[in-house]
Amino acid sequence: MVAASPLRVDMPLRCSESETAGVHGVLPATIPLKNRYNCAVPTDWSDQIAISDLSDEPQLSEELSSIIERLEAEESPAKSVVLNFTSVTYISSSHLAQLLRLRKALVEDSKGLVLCSVSDNIWSVFLMTGLDRVFRFAPDPLTALATLQMEGE
Numbered sequence: 001m002v003a004a005s006p007l008r009v010d011m012p013l014r015c016s017e018s019e020t021a022g023v024h025g026v027l028p029a030t031i032p033l034k035n036r037y038n039c040a041v042p043t044d045w046s047d048q049i050a051i052s053d054l055s056d057e058p059q060l061s062e063e064l065s066s067i068i069e070r071l072e073a074e075e076s077p078a079k080s081v082v083l084n085f086t087s088v089t090y091i092s093s094s095h096l097a098q099l100l101r102l103r104k105a106l107v108e109d110s111k112g113l114v115l116c117s118v119s120d121n122i123w124s125v126f127l128m129t130g131l132d133r134v135f136r137f138a139p140d141p142l143t144a145l146a147t148l149q150m151e152g153e
Helices: 058-074 093-108 120-129 139-151
Strands: 007-008 031-032 048-055 080-084 113-116 136-138
Touching: 048 058, 048 113, 048 139, 058 093, 080 093, 080 139, 093 113, 113 139, 136 139
Parallel strands: 048 080, 080 113, 113 136
Antiparallel strands: 007 031
């Protein structure tokens, strides 16, 4: 039997650049290959805002679940969240349910959720379901962050 060799990384990688993600989307200097995560972990943009660059399926469901679990597990007040949909090309009804669950958890703690960089195909799903009136949208991550930062003041 061969022991798992550690993966050496000299600089932090974002989840979109690698299948492996450590805490807050950065790989530690050495991690065993058997302890890999296949989903994005939100990056703490500030003390009040976390941003997550979502991937397309099959990781999207896992990423949304991990964000919800992280918010439910935190003892401190929840952070507002920006979800970057740049890499997402498909969204299902189960993804919409996860987004609604995430929104509910954030609204209960008086925190915000902004979806950004949504493609035309994804936007049409939000329009057809009427969820374009439920969620807040921004054209890009910087606008989404600015929106949440202005609300926090």
